[in-house]
Amino acid sequence: MPRPLVEVDAVPASTFCLTDELVPFSSGWHTHRRHQLLYAASGALHLEVAEAQWLLPPQRAAWLAGGTRHRVSATQPATLCTVYLEPSHVPAAPEGDCRVFVLPPLAREMLLYSTRWGPERAPRDKVAESFFSALAHLLVEWAAEPREWRLPRARTPELERAMAYTLARLAGPVTLGGAAKAAGLSQRTLARRFEEEAGTSWRRFLHDARMLRAMELLAEDGARVTQTAYTVGFESLAAFTHAFTAFTGERPRDFRQRVARGVTLPVHATAPPRRRKRAG
Template sequence: MPRPLVDVDSAPASAFCLTDALSPSTSPWHTHRRHQLLYAASGALHLEVAEAQWLLPPQRAAWLAAGTRHRVRTTQPATLCTVYLKPSRVPSAPSGDCRVFVLPPLAREMLLHSTRWGPERSPRDPVAESFFSTLAHLLSEWSAEPRDWRLPRARTPELERAMAYTLAHLSGPVTLAGAAKAAGLSQRTLARRFDDEAGTSWRRFLHDARMLRAMELLAEDGARVTQTAYAVGFESLAAFTHAFTAFTGERPRDFRQRVAEGTTPLPSPTRRKRRG
């Protein structure tokens, strides 16, 4: 029998963990009155906020401040693990609306352990209260060094079309001219719009998108580094390895192995009214 839907903002406990098995889908844009620590125990999550988007494979988490408008997208099955905290439980909250960071081993183990306390838990459970207080105090330390592994979001239809064209052609030849044609702009105008609106160049956007896509592919079961390199438009394995290492700080093979070893089964998911 499926579990009942949960309204995370109305749960009586001030802090709890919720898990969810996600199929490929995109959640609606939404907000919560609680802070969130968002984590993919398996698979990969695409997190979007107003002006940026991130990929969250295992070993990486996102801090979302209460009230931050966001949505979550998955292109493959994934297991979501989210800790919800009332703002009063986090006296020293990380700055900003959203921070993405690498999870240290202790953080990951605490997140997995927190799954024992779901939204239905007793608000007076002394062990749970102590556990979530400790986790809340450690948040600022864990998120002290955020990683800039993100892509900007478009603010105009023209740039949105250019970005969509680029993202759809990561595996093959893709040019600024093609992106400009998709946007209905000249190449010079598109280059200027990327700089002014997205704060980056089109070529940098393409490079970072390829790296993020590679990270997503390497997080899949049975992933192969060579196939991943070709899938994101590289003709040379050596060039891909160099680019990936410079972007992430580790070789593709090491990243794939670490993610594979980090995947841990979670308890049966709790269904909820709003995802992410």
Template sequence: MPKPLVDVDTVEAAAFCLSDELSPFTSAWHAHRKHQLLYSAQGALHLEVEQAQWLLPPQRAAWLRSGTRHRVRVSQPVSLRTVYLEPRLVRLPPEGECRVFIIEPLAREMLLYSTRWGPERPPREPLADSFFGTLAQLLSEWASESRAWRLPRARTPELERAMAFTLKHLGEPISFEDAARAARLSGRTLSRRFEEEAQTTWRRFLHDARMLRAMELLAEEGARVTQTAYAVGFESLAAFTHAFHAFTGECPRDFRQRVARGSEPRAGAAPATRRTRAR
């Protein structure tokens, strides 16, 4: 990642948008004194906080409370749009350090339009102040509809190796034993690490990672459901459709068509209850 031309924490304006075109990189862990609204207009952004990690394709955005330590990873070109807001502007901030939510058409248009006012904007500009004030108020409403589409993070190098191996081979018929060898742990120890550090199992981690990757692939232009199913390790289209519907509340084809239209999920669409410790 190129060195920033400006230190965002020293910008005098209460709110502004930082627009950047990113090449593959991994940032250092860091935090900001302002609230952040992270959005990728093109390409998928990988976001990590202390306890969790998310994939942010253009259909999702993330709210980060001020002071939240985080890092981002980019594996493909990304058009990043980040809105920074002084905490005083958000009267009812969403709960928690990070909330990930579906981008509605209005939210998307406002985030893209906010690039009009970058970090060099005057500290006091009535139109910009009014715009960002409205955005800050809507943020609480948008983020209240957050979804649990996330993966846990590792706290030890061994579990991190197992997770990284799993994420790298989502489209292959990998086994728990493969992940244990990558972690350089016994199967029993790796199983315990997943339970204690991530509050889940390796099989559930693999399943959820495949679903998140499928959502990313289906959001790409020209995506095909059958190819996506094979790309995330399913040999049966029926099994993939069932798993995807249970995870997102939508069939893969409906999800792909909705994303292409830029519309919201159909009324009542919600993921099925997830079994945290399912094997």
């Protein structure tokens, strides 16, 4: 029997958790009226907002303020666990439209526990209301120290071409000269445009893109650290391990083992994005 579809903004309950088992997909650009706490219990989600993009493997979550235009996608199967909070239930919301942060153990357990209250829950369930109220208050503390594991988004066609060229060649070889040629700019002009428009250097963009791609690859079933290192342009495992550990705070092997621990959750299917708003 097919699962019932959920139109998120039409759910009567003010706060609830929605879960879904996702095959490779893209939600399309959309907004939700409620605030949102987005989390992948397994696999990895790719989150985009107007000026930035992030990878969300387990142990990392995103706060999205109500009304924030965003897009969520996944290149491999992932388990979605997202909590929706009525703005009036979050009196001291985190600053900004989007903040990505590391989930402490308590946060992860609370998110997994929240799956007992799906979109069909009784709107006046006092236990649920108390639980989500506590979650909303703790959220402010958890999101106080965001992690800048992100890539900027281009605002002009030239920089978009340079970024696309770079992202398509993470395994190498890739050069600033090649990116500049793809953008139709001189190397000096492209370097300046990266600093002015994206707030980073081209070389830093390449490095961070390789790290984020490595995190995505390591979240896949059967991933191997050595193969991942070569796939993202490193010639030695030692150099990759050093770079990855400096970027994430943990060794690739430890990251892979942690992300590989799957979590089984109840599923509340969401409507296809073209007809209704999909979770994400």
